[in-house]
Amino acid sequence: MIKQALLGEFLHEVENTRKILKAIPDSALGWKPxxxxxxxxxxxxxxxxxxxxxxxTFNQDVFDMGAYRYDKGDISRAENIVAKFEENVVKAQQALENSDERTYFNDWKMEMDGNVLFPLMPKIQVIRGFLFNHLYHHRGELVVYLRSTGNKVPGLYGPTADDKM
Structure with missing residues (x-):
């Protein structure tokens, strides 16, 4: 039951993330506030x-950032970032769909070189905070970046100032 609720939110928010990433023009990629x-x-x-x-997060109780490796690929073009997003979404959805709800209350932590970066807490709290809310926070930043560079912002939870009423 928890998994179905998480999956519903995940699928809805993937669409919002896709919209915001696809709104980035290459001309804005180098800008920072x-x-x-x-x-x-x-x-x-x-x-x-x-x-x-x-x-x-779903398949382990300890996430070792010291051992984590990720290839961002070529981020000089917005379409490359969107392609990497699409690749990662497939893996994320599989991890969520294949997860076992009985593990959602297992203790989880993040470490790096033996140092705790994310304190021990139930995995479900990490899923909501570290995966979901963290993403929403950064999407909000991206909205500001787009607006600050004179670009249109897509509506994520309703129309924006760019939409005609």
Whole structure:
């Protein structure tokens, strides 16, 4: 039952993520709001990468970021970032669909070189916070990046200022 609720939200939000990633023009990829921020390409690539974390979160009780390797691919073109997103979504959906609800309350943590990065907590809390909410946070940032570069923003939860009423 929990899995079905997660899957429903996942599928709905994948469509929203797809819309926002497809709205990025190549001309905006190098922009960043400050020296401390990622470029649009780096932020969009990170959003695509979050979907790669599903298999480690659903299938393991410890995610070792020290051993984690990820090939972002060529992020100099928006279509490449979208393609990587699509590849990762397939794996994420499989991890969610094949997950065992009985493991959702197992303790889970993230480590790197023996240091705890994400404290021990139930896996379901990690799924909601680390996978779902984390993604929504970064999508919100991307909306601001698009608006700041003069680009149109697609409606994710209803119309935007770019939509004609």
């Amino acid at each position: 400050s020296e401390k921020n990622w470029t649009t390409a780096q932020l969009a690539s990170h959003i695509a990468e979050v979907y790669n974390w599903y298999q480690f």
